[in-house]
Amino acid sequence: MSTLLIKNGEIITAMDRCRSDVYIQEGRIAAIGTDLDVSAERVIDAAGHYLLPGGIDVHTHFDMPFMGEVSADDFESGTAAGIAGGTTSIIDYVVPAKEQSLLEALETWKAKAKNAVADYGFHMAVTWYSDQVAREMQVCVEEEGIPSFKAFLAYKDAIMVNDEELFSMLKASRELGALIMAHCENGEIISELQEKFFTEGGTEPVYHALSRPSYAEGESAFRLTQMARSLGVPAYFVHMSCRESTKVLVEGRAEGIDLYGETCPQYLLLDDTVYEQPDFRGAAYVMSPPIRPKGHAEALWGAIRSGQIQVVGTDHCPFNLKGQKEMGREDFRKIPNGAAGIEDRLKLLYTYGVLQKRITLQQLVAVTSTNPAQIFGMYPRKGTIAIGSDADIVIWQPKGEGTISAETHFHKVDTSIFEGMKTEGGPAVVIAAGRVQFENGKLDVEPGAGRYLPRWLNT
């Protein structure tokens, strides 16, 4: 029987902190207590370290075909980079083409995920609507353990849904007890501005940001909120980037609408001056929504602190500058959207959130692990350190300087949007499914060891 004992660490959960030993047996937490009197195959002394529940990133796009390219990290390299950064579970998006069967797309994604090294689940994107889609949504919820569906309110003429389709999704979610998530940006406004800038000769990456103003995000968050309100269903805003959508979230919640919010490190830590980098380097930051002007991040931090934003994911969807982002050198509209972040998320939130006193250590655990597990139906198997939970534990060293760089990261992409940023502290040892998978800066992962996580919501 495989056993592991972690001694003298300080357990941090979203609610509590206490110094304790943790005993792991067959991939699960079997005992927690002071001076546990058990024998184990391996004993790790974690004195002076925090024990955090393994991170959960509920927003990834591994091996994702988008804008004529495929994202650079597949399920193996993406989940491995996650482990190196203390993230031990992910939820990725199945994105069917318009008119494609949801279940057929799901089979494609299941095949892609076969080599995952860490546990994974799926959200299902709904990019069109019909009776068939409605039936397949039911199969997703009842048979596949996929109770969360995403609508894109941006990407006109590609995967955007219109109001009627969105409303139908929300109605279906009421019947199914499912959660509708949305990429909130108004696709009509964006399409118009893209066309205008391009015909005026604006081809560089900066026009990506200029054509996606924050009010377009606010508009679409508001529209979704009022639709959800009229039906009495919950809604979840993915990757919130700005003041306007934060205001919609906060006001909607104050009015009793069941809203959840997610943001990502890039929106908390960067500002739109990144697009001014010369030699097309601004393309590395082309993602949607774009990085916002200074000031928006403070609204997001405030909403995390007050519990209005519950989740920090990454929207991990990297494309190489060479050979992929380059597709849009002459036309910003053709730059594949997305960047990497799964490995950096915890370190960045610890360094720039906890150590700079924007959030507490417990809030860090809440937004990176506990809340996502609860919202998406994985708790208490995931998201906490408790007897019976999966043994996904990060032994976190509170001190130790680092620098983020594409030269050293585990992401399979040639750039980092956090290049040169200093970090403090980080994972010393990462245990996933009861096994040490990262230690002394080195990965020891098994392709295919990741397990599928069916999820069931208690709504």
Ligand SMILES: [Zn+2]
């Ligand atoms: Zn995304």
